[in-house]
Amino acid sequence: MHARISRRVAVTMTLLAAIAVALVAATVGNSAVRKAPPPIPAKLKADINTVSKIKNIAQRDKALAEMAQNEGGQLNVYTSLSSLIVKAVQKQWATDYPSIKLNLFRGASEDVDARVVAERKAHPDNGADIIETNGTNMLFYQHFKDALVPYTKSPYRVDVAKAYRFDTWTADRLEKFVIAWNTNLVSPADAPKSWADLANPKWKGKLAMEPTDADWFAAVYEYLQKHGGKNGKPMSTKALDTLWRGIASNAQLIPGHTAESTALAAGQVAIVVSGHAQSLENLMQQHAPIAFSPFVKPVIERPQGVGITYWAPHPAAALLFYDWLLSPEVQNLMNANGVAPANTTVASDTNFSNTGSFTIHMDLRPIVAHIVQWQKKYESFTRLGQGG
Numbered sequence: 001m002h003a004r005i006s007r008r009v010a011v012t013m014t015l016l017a018a019i020a021v022a023l024v025a026a027t028v029g030n031s032a033v034r035k036a037p038p039p040i041p042a043k044l045k046a047d048i049n050t051v052s053k054i055k056n057i058a059q060r061d062k063a064l065a066e067m068a069q070n071e072g073g074q075l076n077v078y079t080s081l082s083s084l085i086v087k088a089v090q091k092q093w094a095t096d097y098p099s100i101k102l103n104l105f106r107g108a109s110e111d112v113d114a115r116v117v118a119e120r121k122a123h124p125d126n127g128a129d130i131i132e133t134n135g136t137n138m139l140f141y142q143h144f145k146d147a148l149v150p151y152t153k154s155p156y157r158v159d160v161a162k163a164y165r166f167d168t169w170t171a172d173r174l175e176k177f178v179i180a181w182n183t184n185l186v187s188p189a190d191a192p193k194s195w196a197d198l199a200n201p202k203w204k205g206k207l208a209m210e211p212t213d214a215d216w217f218a219a220v221y222e223y224l225q226k227h228g229g230k231n232g233k234p235m236s237t238k239a240l241d242t243l244w245r246g247i248a249s250n251a252q253l254i255p256g257h258t259a260e261s262t263a264l265a266a267g268q269v270a271i272v273v274s275g276h277a278q279s280l281e282n283l284m285q286q287h288a289p290i291a292f293s294p295f296v297k298p299v300i301e302r303p304q305g306v307g308i309t310y311w312a313p314h315p316a317a318a319l320l321f322y323d324w325l326l327s328p329e330v331q332n333l334m335n336a337n338g339v340a341p342a343n344t345t346v347a348s349d350t351n352f353s354n355t356g357s358f359t360i361h362m363d364l365r366p367i368v369a370h371i372v373q374w375q376k377k378y379e380s381f382t383r384l385g386q387g388g
Helices: 002-027 042-052 057-070 086-096 109-122 135-144 214-227 237-249 257-266 277-285 315-326 328-336 364-369 371-382
Strands: 074-079 101-106 130-134 170-182 207-209 251-253 271-276 299-308 359-361
Touching: 042 057, 042 315, 057 315, 074 109, 074 315, 086 101, 086 315, 086 328, 101 109, 109 130, 109 135, 130 135, 130 315, 135 299, 135 364, 170 257, 170 277, 170 315, 170 328, 207 237, 207 257, 214 237, 214 299, 214 364, 214 371, 237 251, 237 371, 257 271, 257 277, 271 277, 299 315, 315 328, 364 371
Parallel strands: 074 101, 074 130, 207 251, 207 271, 299 359
Antiparallel strands: 130 299, 170 271, 170 299
16 A cells, blocks of 8 residues: 555646646746636637538537547546446447547556656657546646646537636536445444544544545635634634544545445445545445435535546547537446536536535636645645554
């Protein structure tokens, strides 16, 4: 576990260092020295212009499918979508577009990061057409300027909440972070009801924390700072830091949310502190002994996004997949597999809409602007855990 955590943190810090440089370049100095996005590649721009003239969505899809076949019938996608769900997506694509081969790399977000960081300079002929991963990293890529094409013309983009439509990517799913527990190990009476409960020494070694969840931590920390005190009043920084030291001291560090969820289901830990609902719900459908309701508030919601790379070797296929992923058909498929859809025309997850969860929508822009500081603060706590 130590080697895996070290690699994960190393990749994350490399990305953070790069994005810190990009952020400084974007905010310091005069406009003449600020980095502007490169022009959209000619083939991709031509494909965008061609299909933008087609107003009927079915005809647009047909045209893109034909164009994708003519350019080679291949598509390369890098995603951090849970391995518990990605097979359903692959199966649906094979059903809808059997003549266009989907070459899908699925890995943890830092694995996707490593590939993007390498490819944005090398532009390999067999590189990614599509990147689909967590919104924080997608915003990192946007700040790089030369990673994601500023594409906003998908006909389904209008169905995504405006706050989740970014310059170079669009949310395709919403990740909900919850505190979850193994019902064989945690009785209803002992189920955590507050963040303070997690600092109780009785949970020593029985919690799981993910070592690079700095964005989630930032959102929770800021909420508790404002509302974590008695009767929802502000909580002092001293008290808040004491709370997090207590929580982290009780925790094992498990890299990857799918791994966290699997460990919870297997009883290797009793409670997951920042569980991904998509992985948890998929295991719950398989009758795993997991619960996350009644909720400890707040539930944190982060947009996960899809974007097209500047070096996309199959631009028409990339446009087709982008539209397809945001379409009601695939958004419903995600919803059926425990993934909250970003398309607002699709019914939301009833585990959250019908149970009174208190949800905070993660505001990515200010968090990303200070992500290095948040990562350092989070690590000051997680190093207290087992494996830290």
